[in-house]
Amino acid sequence: MKNRTKIKSKLSVAFSENFPNAYNKFTLKHVNQQTGFPETILSKPLSECKVALLSTAGVHLKTDIPFNLDLHPGDHTIRIVPGDASEQDLTVTHMYYDLKSAKKDTTIVFPIQQLKELEQAGVIGEISDVHIGLFGGIMDTEHVEAESIPKVVELFKNKNIDVALLVPG
Amino acid sequence: MATSMITLLPDVTEKTGVPRTLHVPFKLGRPCGEPFDFGTRKKVVHQLLQLTEKPAGSRWEYKS
Numbered sequence: 001m002k003n004r005t006k007i008k009s010k011l012s013v014a015f016s017e018n019f020p021n022a023y024n025k026f027t028l029k030h031v032n033q034q035t036g037f038p039e040t041i042l043s044k045p046l047s048e049c050k051v052a053l054l055s056t057a058g059v060h061l062k063t064d065i066p067f068n069l070d071l072h073p074g075d076h077t078i079r080i081v082p083g084d085a086s087e088q089d090l091t092v093t094h095m096y097y098d099l100k101s102a103k104k105d106t107t108i109v110f111p112i113q114q115l116k117e118l119e120q121a122g123v124i125g126e127i128s129d130v131h132i133g134l135f136g137g138i139m140d141t142e143h144v145e146a147e148s149i150p151k152v153v154e155l156f157k158n159k160n161i162d163v164a165l166l167v168p169g
Numbered sequence: 170m171a172t173s174m175i176t177l178l179p180d181v182t183e184k185t186g187v188p189r190t191l192h193v194p195f196k197l198g199r200p201c202g203e204p205f206d207f208g209t210r211k212k213v214v215h216q217l218l219q220l221t222e223k224p225a226g227s228r229w230e231y232k233s
Contacts, residue, residue: 034186037225097198105204
């Protein structure tokens with residue numbers, strides 16, 4: 001990570017932690033207003049559904065190439081997390097939140113273990129064998145919308161995913 | 170495919186038109202609670218799953 005990125009990261013984290021209301025206003029100002037909701041109603045009970053996780057907290061396998069934090073306006077590439085990945089296999093790369101807690105316990109941003117337990121309890125039908133890690137600190141979402149999201153949607157459709165749980169950082 | 174999203178910034182997710190959100194009272198970077206608090210983690214995931222059965226536009230607050 002370049003020094004400029006390190007400084008930017010430290011300032012961003014300090015801003016969000018010390019001035020949460022101002023951070024909320026700043027974020028709100030930089031988000032485009034969307035109208036209407038995509039309407040999808042589950043056609044079967046949860047106990048028969050296949051469920052996947054998608055995290056924008058910069059989750060990826062330790063063996064993966066980390067997200068490139070020096071890229072402007074942000075690394076929009078995707079990381080695939082296999083369903084059999086353990087917490088010990090995962091790490092996080094991000095610059096807009098304090099990573100100390102997530103590095104200690106990745107389930108706070110990627111609760112795959114709890115999803116497995118709910119599968120065993122019969123709450124869901126099946127946990128997907130693929131999940132997605134993204135870097136959510138994207139200033140310009142053009143590439144995310146044109147490339148990353150269609151890839152994820154196609155992957156999830158091919159895997160017959162019924163439910164996607166979205167987790168931020 | 171139905172989606173539900175955890176939110177720490179409900180005003181922001183409302184503006185982006187996310188179909189279903191679960192607003193959690195945790196700090197940024199800890200959307201599913203504190204490290205090693207697996208009980209809370211399970212509750213968050215369970216509530217997020219239950220939310221997927223609701224219509225688009227549903228806004229829930231996390232119940233501890």
